[in-house]
Amino acid sequence: MADELGRKWDRCLADTALKTVTGVGIGIVFSVLFFKRRTWPVSFGSGLGLGMGYSNCQHDFRSPYLIHGRVVKEQS
Amino acid sequence: MLRVCLRGVKATAQKSSGRIRLTNVQQCREYTTGESSSASRVVAAGLLTVTGGIGGTIIYAKWDHKFRAAVEKNVPYSEWLLGLALGPVSQDSGLPIRKPMESIQPPSMLEKQMRTSKAKSEKKLKETTEHGAQDSGPASPQPAQNIQEASAEATQIISAISEVQSIPAPCDTEPTAAAATVFQDTKSAGTAEPLRERSAEEVAARLAQQNQDEKDIITSLSAQLDDSLASSAKATLQAIGAQEAALQAITQHTHKLKEAMEAEGPSEEKSTQWKDLEAALADRTTSVNDAKTALVKANEALDSLKSVIDKSKGLKITAARPLILAAEENLHKMVVDLDKVVSKVQSAESEAKIVAQYTELVHEAKQQFQREVSSLTPEIQANWKGLTGKLSTDDLNALIAHAHRRIDQLNRELAEQRVQEQIHMEAALEQQRAEDQRALDKAVGTAKQHVKEEARLEQERKLAELREVIEAEMRTQLRRQAAAHTDHVRDVLKVQEQELRAEAEQELSSKLLAQETRYRQLTQEQLDDFTLDMNAAYARLKGVEEAIDSHVEAEEEARKAHRLWLSVEALTYTLKTASTESPSMPLEDAAEAVRASCVENDFALALASALPEESLKRGVYSEASLRARFNSLRSLARRVALIDESHNTLYQYFLSYVQAALLFEKQQEVPPTQLRSEDLDPFKLLSYASYCLEHGDLELAAKLVNQLRGEARRVVEDWLIEARLTLETRQVISLLSAYANAVGLGTTQAP
Secondary structure (H helix, E strand, O other): OHHHHHHHHHHHHHHHHHHHHHHHHHHHHHHHHOOOOOOHHHHHHHHHHHHHHHHHHHHHHHHHHOOOOOOOOOOO | OHHHHHHHHHHHHHHHHHHHHHHHHHHHHHOOOHHHHHHHHHHHHHHHHHHHHHHHHHHHHHHOHHHHHHHHHHOOOHHHHHHHHHOOOOOOOHHHHHHHHHHHHHHHHHHHHHHHHHHHHHHHHHHHHHHHHHHOOOOOHHHHHHHHHHHHHHHHHHHHHOOOOOOOOOOOHHHHHHHHHHHHHHHHHHHHOOOOOOHHHHHHHHHHHHHHHHHHHHHHHHHHHHHHHHHHHHHHHHHHHHHHHHHHHHHHHHHHHHHHHHOOOOHHHHHHHHHHHHHHHHHHHHHHHHHHHHHHHHHHHHHHHHHHHHHHHHHOOHHHHHHHHHHHHHHHHHHHHHHHHHHHHHHHHHHHHHHHHHHHHHHHHHHHHHHHHHHHOOOOOOOOOOOOOOOOHHHHHHHHHHHHHHHHHHHHHHHHHHHHHHHHHHHHHHHHHHHHHHHHHHHHHHHHHHHHHHHHHHHHHHHHHHHHHHHHHHHHHHHHHHHHHHHHHHHHHHHHHHHHHHHHHHHHHHHHHHHHHHHHHHHHHHHHHHHHHHHHHHHHHHHHHHHHHHHHHHHHHHHHHHHHHHHHHHHHHHHOOOOOOOOOOOOHHHHHHHHHHOOOOHHHHHHHHOOOHHHHHOOOOOHHHHHHHHHHHHHHHHHOOOOOOOOOOHHHHHHHHHHHHHOOOOOOOOOOOOOOHHHHOHHHHHHHHHHHHHOOOHHHHHHHHHOOOOHHHHHHHHHHHHHHHHHHHHHHHHHHHHHHHHHHHHHOOOO
16 A cells, blocks of 8 residues: 555656657647647647646546545436 | 624724724825834724723623623623622622511511510409409409419410410300400410419419408498498487477477467466467477487488498499498488478478467467557456446447547558558568578479489499499300310310320330331341351352362363463464564464364353454564554655645645655654644654554554544555554454463462
């Protein structure tokens, strides 16, 4: 259990890095292809990637505390 | 009310603060550094509001006590402040409750006073009424005294037992008043008697003495009255007799005089008549004198009797009244008789005077005629009836002439008389009227006196009768009262007798009951003692038998215990096989051995089966490994100290990491005996747990670590489980070993 946190961090960082890089790549691609080599798709993509990684990280860390509920239809 | 006041105060404060604010704002416009003044303004407004609130509360508390009590109850230090400002709470409400109590007391005291004064007055009244009662007669005091003594004794008994006032028997209204007062007097005499025992006897003696004195006085008085009555009667009778004799003499004399005047007998008869007349006259005078003296004597005697009567009246003894009354009546009768006789005598005397006057006149006329005749015819004697032949014609003519002249004269006188008759008649009438008036007045006066006297005597007689009647009635009512009293006393005595009997019986029954219970108790005790002894003996016998049996058993037990102990020791030893990193050996075999060695021992069996599964299968970690693990865990737990269910964003994680880097706590801190809320900080808990672990107290460390919450808790969860496992296993094993030791100790016999 103590290792879990370390594992989570590993996953998190790896995931974030991957996503950021991927975002940057896609940003570059889009910038090159559709947006006339502007920088904003790159930053947009990196932001997107970071954001996704951050969100995933947070969700991963939060996962023990999340409550999963189901809608139960009332049976009258 | 409070809220209104506060609101008002606040509103005024706000208004004033608003004004101040306005001025301050104005000032602020001028000064660039307006912030400090605004701050002071705010402070001033705040202070004003607070002081206004407190002042208003104090003023209202002074006015309304309930509010003050509520404030003191709810606000902590308000009673000190209010006490300082207003003084202690006044005790107004306490007094009116006490006043009715005090006002109730005086009426009862007044009643008591009235009762005592009434008793005193009644006692006084009783004495006077007793005096008055004693005066009624020599015979009546005796039974009255007896009744009073008897009633006094009865009331003494009653008053000794209870303070009940006895009710007089229902009778007619008028006599009951007198009877009630008399009864009250006797009752008060009875209540007074416990205080002065002798009073009734003294009073009785005094009354007897008084009675005796009165009897003596009455006898002397009656003797006196009788004497004077007798003497006056004798004198009166004498006087009456003398008066009658005088009357007789007077009438005789008058009659004789009349006869002498009218009779025309021969001279010898005349002379005898005259002699008789003189004798009668002498008789009359003597008898009249006698009568006068006798009258005087009688008057004297009557006066003396009157004085005696007055003296006796002055003594005011009611017993003598009838005597006095009789004497007065006699006196009156005598006076009346005397007066009658005196008036008769006086009338006879007046008649006699008339007749005497008449005789005088006749005599004078005769004398005159004789003188005339003798002057005319000196030689002719008076008695001219026998001188028919001796007289000459001249003498006869002279005589006839004289006679004619005399007749003429007489006619003239007669005519004159007739003329003056009216005047004379009137004068005479006047004289007669005057005399009659005088006589009438005198007669009326005497008659009035007599009538007055008679009326007074009548009144006295009636009074005496009435008094007698009343006395008789009073006596009957008293007798009735006494009868009612005796009935009441009888009833009360009956009731008392019943009560006393009931009491005595109750006493007797209770004593009997007590005796019986004591007897039963004693027998029971004896039985119990015997039973106890028997039981003791039996028990000892049994004990001896058991001792012998248990000796055998004990050896068996000892062997078993030894086996158990050995197995438990083996179990304990398995624990020690744990190394720093790996857990111990599985405890399965050792537990099996323990179970085998304690087949019939339920407790040990239960304990042996209470070993957790994990420890049996896998074994437990040692304390040292746990300690090592904890140290690494500690840092981790510190790093995630801020993370829990609600705070688990990445930013929080960052903050938590920063906190862990920046916060320094003691490595090991002594945990307090009682955890407070500030000790639940994870850093503190970890230092406490570290301390405990360093000092070998795994249990407390586990407890402290158990207080972690959130992510820190999740991080140390595994460690906690392991610690719990180890603790559980150790506990069971220690229990078993303790049990085995105890059993072993129990079975070993001291040398």
